[in-house]
Amino acid sequence: MGKKQLMKGNEAIAEAAVQAGCKTYFGYPITPASEVIEYLSWRLSEAGGEFVQAESEVAAINMVQGSAACGVRTMTGTSSPGMSLKQEGISYIAANELPCVLINVQRGGPGLGGLGPAQGDYFQAVKGGGHGDYRTIVLAPSTVQEAADLVMEAFDLADLYCNPVMVLTDGILGQMMEVVQFKSGTQRELPVKDWAVKGSAEHADGQRRIVTSYYLDSEKFEKFVKHLGEKYAQIQKAEQRWEEYLTDDAEYLIVGFGTCGRIAKSTVQMARKEGIKLGVIRPISLWPFPVEAFAKDVKGYLTVELSLGQMIEDVKLAVGDTTPVEFYGRQGGMVPTPEELLEQVKEKFDLK
Amino acid sequence: MNKVFDKTKGLTDVKTHYCPGCTHGIIHRIIGEILEEKNLLGQTIGVTPVGCAGFAERYFNCDMVGAAHGRASAVATGVKRSLSDKVVFTYQGDGDLASIGTAEAIHSAARGELITVIFVNNAIYGMTGGQMAPTTLPEQKTSTSPHGRSIEKAGFPLDMPKILSQIEGAAYIASGSVDSPKSIIQAKKYIEKAFDTQLAGKGFSFVSLLSTCPTNWGLSPRDAINWLQENMIPYYTLGELKTWK
Structure with a gap:
């Protein structure tokens, strides 16, 4: 460190x-x-x-x-x-x-x-x-x-x-x-980049390297695209990341990434003082979307975004139709306050 | 019996997809020969364009990277800045370099990027079926200028070597042709000097070569050569437009 x-x-x-x-x-x-x-x-x-x-x-x-x-x-x-x-x-x-x-x-x-x-x-x-x-x-x-x-x-x-x-x-x-504080070095074992161009004299096998994405053979191209698909499926399985804040006993959850997820934590602290059991799911990997985070038994989700509502589509796909998924957004460079979000929680879920 | 000619090791044995009579093959051979003669094949990375030469990574016998349309000199910049001790060249057509990739070409020259750009000008979009190119001559008929290129509506051709020769960072700019044995020998000298420019660290190097497209010009290979000689050679600036030697 x-x-x-x-x-x-x-x-x-x-x-x-x-x-x-x-x-x-x-x-x-x-x-x-x-x-x-x-x-x-x-x-x-x-x-x-x-x-x-x-x-x-x-x-x-x-x-x-x-x-x-x-x-x-x-x-x-x-x-x-x-x-x-x-x-x-x-x-x-x-x-x-x-x-x-x-x-x-x-x-x-x-x-x-x-x-x-x-x-x-x-x-x-x-x-x-x-x-x-x-x-x-x-x-x-x-x-x-x-x-x-x-x-x-x-x-x-x-x-x-x-x-x-x-x-x-x-x-x-x-x-x-x-x-x-910057962390030191990678702990992971990473694959050797033996596909990289360096000049063919630099390759141990003496074979030249070609980096290209042009296919005129549809069968070969389909095979390649399917290979990409398998890689993406592997990433979806291994790389979902998210943060949870006071979700254990939560009845309602705010879902927000980045700045919105951060603001939502302050909203949760305010809500808890009023007896509202609110928590936060903050997706960290947006793709792969952390679908696994949404296996929760709650009464409702409020997705908060600095847009007209985009991530909410992925939240709905993750939640399914079992639980209501509401939306609140600000646009144009405006940012919601924690109080504003608390008002929205109360309004959307009839907690007034 | 003595062998007097052999195919260069600078090219692979893959059969090219070029049309009969197309001059890409000649230009490929010249580049391959130079890389072989200068013993650079193991230290060279080539960058291919989108267009007729979009499969050239299969033909040049060195490490190759395929670029998006017009972006070859930007990709080559990325390669050269990562492997500064290697030789880097791009091979680009007129639609690729003089239209969609004009900015990349001009700014690579402006930066004095230590790359060699080979520009093949056949005054037409070949791969997509013979549309008007930025280099199509006035009144020349193409599939998007069926009545001939109108100066009023479509403006004038771009003379890329002339433009690039005005740029300080460009160290070597030459403009030749491959329509005769004499011009082919001259073209080879230009390309050799271009690679020498890069090896000497002098700056950006560029060789433009007038080329034919018998298929899309609707001419026999022989007539296409005649058309190039009668129409393109008088129009475009030829010779060494900028040199440091």
Whole structure:
């Protein structure tokens, strides 16, 4: 463990990447994510890596593809409109089964939107966004410490599954300063990247390596897509992550990720003082969605999001039709207060 | 009997999918020969485009990465920044580099990226069936300019080597053709110099080659060569447009 430091969320993400062994970063400036690229512009070369400020988000993600194909730990970061531009590259990276880490410090959308925090990129992050049958592992932190931890974890998961991993934060988490302590090194045994291009003279077997995703033979292509499907099923089984807060005796649960999950904890403390048995499920892995967390005997769920309601679809799929699933959201960069959420709990579940 | 010619080890034995009379094969062979002659095959990573050369990773006998449409020089940037001691080249067509990937090409040059870009200009989208390209000549008929490219509606062709030669970070820019034995020998010298530029760490290197597309031009291979000589050679700037040697 390193020493405790006070850091901005975006800078903690950037430092965590360096400490996780990230060797290349390709990015483009955008509010509220710019501290990631600013920090890495000096820090990465200090740590023996390479940094490129790309001409566009599109170029940046394709540089990531090239770097990932070399077996190097690589990352790009942006905010919502930038992430839209990266979707083409993410599809190719997933198809090429290349490991990389993507950061999205979400702001309000659609369109140019606003600069305030939002969670409206849930669908894009979790359901795809680029073309074709692929999945991105998506991790959503709710504190600066957790953001740093999950970035390190993201590099491991990317290498383990040869898949892009996204850390989905928002403008609040990116701009907020908190105490953070960087954990040392990976404990996991990770597969050797013998598929990486290095120049054929570098390969022990002398065989050249090809990284591509082009198939004109439908039978072979189906076989490959089914292989992806099996990998995704394995990830769904092994990588569901979530946090529970006072769920043991809870009659009602707030479901919220990232910033919303954090605010909901304060709501629970207030509710408990009034005798309302409220708890929180905070999904940490958004894909795979933590379906296992929802095997609960409760009277109702309130999904809280900084959007018009996107994760609620996954909550409903996980809960089934046995228990009511309600929704409350704020948009445009507005954030609910704990009091506001308590009011909603009372209103939706008739507890007044 | 002495063997006077052998296929280069720079290319694999996989049969190419190129149409009869297409000049991609000549350009592939030149690159393969240079990589073999310079003993670079084991240290080279090639990046392929989307378009007719989208399967070229099967043909070049070195490590290869396939890029999305137009993104080859961005992918090559990622490779070169990760493996700075290796040789990195892209192989791109005119739709790929001069249209959807213009930004990537120009900014790789601006950064002085130590990569070699081979640009094949046949004035048409070949793989998708002969649509108008950014390099299609005025009045040239294609499947999306059936009455000939209208300057009023579709503007003028882009002369990529001329544009790139204006960029400070570009160290070597040459523009040739593969329409005759003489021009093929010249093209090989250009490509050799381009790789030398990269090896010497001088900056971005780029070779444009005028090429034919008999299938989509609707001409026999011989007539296609004539068409290139009569129409493309007078239009496009040829020669070494920028060099450091």
